[in-house]
Amino acid sequence: MACWCGWLLSTAAFATVENYGYPITDRFVATVVGTPVEYEADLPKSIPFKKRRIDIFPDRTLPDVLWYGHELIYSEALQKHKAPLIFLIAGTGAAHNGGKNTNMARAFYQAGFHVVSISSPTYPNFVTAASKTGVVGHAEKDAQDLYRVMEMIWARLDEKIDVSGFNVTGYSLGGFNAAFVSKLDEERKVFNFERVLLINPPVSIYNSISLLDRMIENIPGGPDNFEKFFKELVEGFSKIYKEQDDAIGGDFLYKAYKAMDLQDEQFAALIGTSFRLSSGSLVFASDVVSDFGYVKPKGLVLDRYADLTEYQILVHRLGFTDYYHEFFYPYYREEYPDKSRDEFISAISLTKIADYLRNSEKIMVMHNADDIILEPGEIDFFRDVFGDRATIYPHGGHCGNMNYKDNVAHMVNTFTGGGAR
Numbered sequence: 001m002a003c004w005c006g007w008l009l010s011t012a013a014f015a016t017v018e019n020y021g022y023p024i025t026d027r028f029v030a031t032v033v034g035t036p037v038e039y040e041a042d043l044p045k046s047i048p049f050k051k052r053r054i055d056i057f058p059d060r061t062l063p064d065v066l067w068y069g070h071e072l073i074y075s076e077a078l079q080k081h082k083a084p085l086i087f088l089i090a091g092t093g094a095a096h097n098g099g100k101n102t103n104m105a106r107a108f109y110q111a112g113f114h115v116v117s118i119s120s121p122t123y124p125n126f127v128t129a130a131s132k133t134g135v136v137g138h139a140e141k142d143a144q145d146l147y148r149v150m151e152m153i154w155a156r157l158d159e160k161i162d163v164s165g166f167n168v169t170g171y172s173l174g175g176f177n178a179a180f181v182s183k184l185d186e187e188r189k190v191f192n193f194e195r196v197l198l199i200n201p202p203v204s205i206y207n208s209i210s211l212l213d214r215m216i217e218n219i220p221g222g223p224d225n226f227e228k229f230f231k232e233l234v235e236g237f238s239k240i241y242k243e244q245d246d247a248i249g250g251d252f253l254y255k256a257y258k259a260m261d262l263q264d265e266q267f268a269a270l271i272g273t274s275f276r277l278s279s280g281s282l283v284f285a286s287d288v289v290s291d292f293g294y295v296k297p298k299g300l301v302l303d304r305y306a307d308l309t310e311y312q313i314l315v316h317r318l319g320f321t322d323y324y325h326e327f328f329y330p331y332y333r334e335e336y337p338d339k340s341r342d343e344f345i346s347a348i349s350l351t352k353i354a355d356y357l358r359n360s361e362k363i364m365v366m367h368n369a370d371d372i373i374l375e376p377g378e379i380d381f382f383r384d385v386f387g388d389r390a391t392i393y394p395h396g397g398h399c400g401n402m403n404y405k406d407n408v409a410h411m412v413n414t415f416t417g418g419g420a421r
Contacts, residue, residue: 017391017392017393017394017406020393020394020395020406021039021404021406022035022039022393022395022396022400022401022404022406022407023036023039024036024395024396024397024400024401025395026264026397027368027370027371027372027395027396027397027398027400028264028267028268028271028372028397029264029267029397029400030370030395030396030397030398030400030401031267031271031372031397031398031399031400032267032270032271032397032400033400034400034402034403035400035401035402035403035404039404039405040403040404040405041107041403041404041405041407041408041409042405043103043106043107043110043408044106044109044110047077047105047106047109047110047115048077048078048109049075049076049077049097049102049105049109049115049117050075050076050077051073051074051075051097052073052074052075052076052153053071053072053073053074054071054072054074054149054152054153054156055070055071055072055129056071056072056129056130056148056149056152057129057130057132062128062289063288063289063291063301063302064301064302064303064304065288065302065303065304065306065308066128066285066288066289067304069124069125069127069128069129069285070128070129071129072119072125072126072129072130072149073095073096073119073125073129074096074116074117074118074119074149074153075096075097075101075105075115075116075117076114076115076116076117076153076157077105077109077114077115077117078114078115078157078160078161079109079112079113079114079161081162082162082163082164083112083113083114083161083162083163083164084112084113084114084163084164084165084166084167084194084415085113085114085115085116085154085157085161085163085165085166085167086108086113086114086115086116086166086167086168086169086415087116087117087118087150087166087167087168087169088101088104088105088108088115088116088117088118088168088169088170088174089118089120089146089168089169089170089171089174089175089177089178089181090117090118090119090120090123090170090171090174091120091170091171091172091173091174091175091399092120092122092172092173092275092278093120093122093123093275093278093279093281093282094119094120094123094172094174094278095119095120095123095125096117096118096119096123097117100171100399100402100403101117101171102117103402103403103408104117104169104171104402104411105117107408107411107412108412108415111412111415111416112416113167113415114157114161114163116150116153116157118146118149118150118153120173120174120177121136121137121142121145121146121177122136122137122173122278122279122282123282124281124282124284124285126145127282127285127286127289128285128289130145130146130148130149131145131286131289132144132145132148133290133331134285134286134289134290135286135290135292135327135328135331135332136282136286137205137323137324137328137348138328138332138347138348139176139177139180139205139347139348139349139352140180140184140347142177142180143177143180143181143183143184144184146177146181147181147184147185147188147190150181150190150191151190154190154191165194166191166192166193166194167193167194167195167196167197167415168181168182168191168193168196168197169196169197169198169199169411169415170198170199170201171199171200171201171399171402172199172200172201172202172373172398172399173201173202173205174199175197175198175199175200175201175365176198176201176202176205176350178196178197178198178201179196179198179201179350179353179357179363180353182196182360182362182363183353183356186356193362194362194415195362195364195414195415196360196362196363196364197363197364197365197366197411197414197415198363198364198365198366199365199366199367199399199402199411200366200367200368200371200373200398200399200402201350201365201367202350202373202374203349203350203351203374203375203378203381203382204345204348204349204350204351204375204378205348205349206321206324206345206348206349207349207374207375207378208373208374209275209279209319209320209321209324210321211372211373211374211375212271212272212275212320212373213272213275213276213319213320213321214272215268215269215271215272215275216269216272216273216275216276216319217272218265218266218268218269218272219269219272219273220265220269268372271372275320276316276319277316279315279318279319279320279323280312280315280316280318281315282323283295283315283318283323283327284296284308284311284312284315286323286327287327288302290331292327292331294323294326294327295311295314295315295318296311325341328344329341329344332344350381350385351381354381354385357385357386358385358386361389363386363389364386364389364390364391364414365382365386365389365390365391366391366393366407366410366411366414367379367382367390367391367392367393368392368393368394368395368396368397368398368400368401369392369393369394369395370394370395370396370397371396371397371398372397372398373398379392391410393407
């Protein structure tokens with residue numbers, strides 16, 4: 001794994017955040033709980049956020065078990081006047097209309113943008129409908145897939161709306177993807193993005209997935225004891241729910257955390273388990289699309305009525321690092337026979353395009369010094385490469401502060417300079 005502890009910081013100053021008011025200083029709690037309601041940005045409760053479908057590969061024939069996944073589902077919220085358009089890319093395993101993308105959509109629509117929201121390349125619907133290979137995680141190929149999707153959506157919208165310019169952002173893996181999409185746009189020049197914002201991206205995908213995989217080991221008694229651990233948490237959450245006067249709202253997790261006195265190890269176990277469930281869905285979809293024979297025997301045809309229980313049990317025992325070593329690397333090894341495993345790890349890292357990021361003034365980064373998906377010292381990569389284009393918050397965990405009012409204001413101001421265009 002790459003270690004950034006020895007990196008010398010650039011003489012360019014990164015933006016320091018003083019007197020930061022986000023209330024949760026524990027990085028694991030922040031990651032799970034997010035932003036308490038009273039600290040959230042004031043955003044419209046609803047916008048004209050419409051779900052759309054598009055056929056990216058009309059000639060693609062999917063296995064019958066994936067009959068529902070031929071069309072890519074995305075969302076859009078369009079202004080009635082001339083406005084800049086911003087593409088939002090979701091994080092690992094997340095859909096176009098997940099909570100974080102929806103909150104960003106509300107913020108940017110309120111600021112006067114046309115908004116197009118796209119699922120992560122690691123979301124099963126993207127794997128089945130928009131990934132050319134079906135085997136995602138390759139930084140450049142994922143960027144090509146995303147760019148193709150953006151082009152086809154824009155072709156639909158070109159005669160429908162008046163656009164003054166294009167921008168792109170994403171959080172977590174979506175922020176990582178946005179960097180490679182921006183670099184690809186320098187070559188293709190379809191959008192000529194004016195601004196690009198990377199929110200809490202990993203430096204190295206491999207390093208980050210390794211950290212997340214190891215978090216499941218925090219389950220008391222180990223991963224095999226998950227059922228008991230999960231049951232205890234559900235019982236605790238149920239007790240808090242029954243004591244509330246209203247339905248579950250945005251503060252439910254915060255209230256549960258305060259009442260149950262959960263420890264960091266329990267939060268880490270929850271994060272690791274959530275990631276394992278997401279990666280399991282990805283692994284199954286990817287293996288079926290590519291017919292690689294990783295979890296499903298190669299050549300075995302599954303129809304829509306097939307019993308998938310044994311596959312579900314298997315994929316939830318597999319980590320993302322297992323996917324990398326036993327599926328991703330062997331799959332691409334034939335295309336890149338001269339590359340070692342370590343070279344593949346380097347290729348799925350922002351270090352591969354560090355010079356581009358260092359010299360592209362339009363690309364900004366928003367990060368947290370205590371992000372749980374970064375190895376010790378990796379935050380210095382952003383300070384060194386981006387200089388004063390990096391805003392590093394002192395705490396917030398992994399994307400926990402994304403809906404905090406100051407973060408949302410900074411996010412929007414990155415693209416508006418302080419006002420809607």
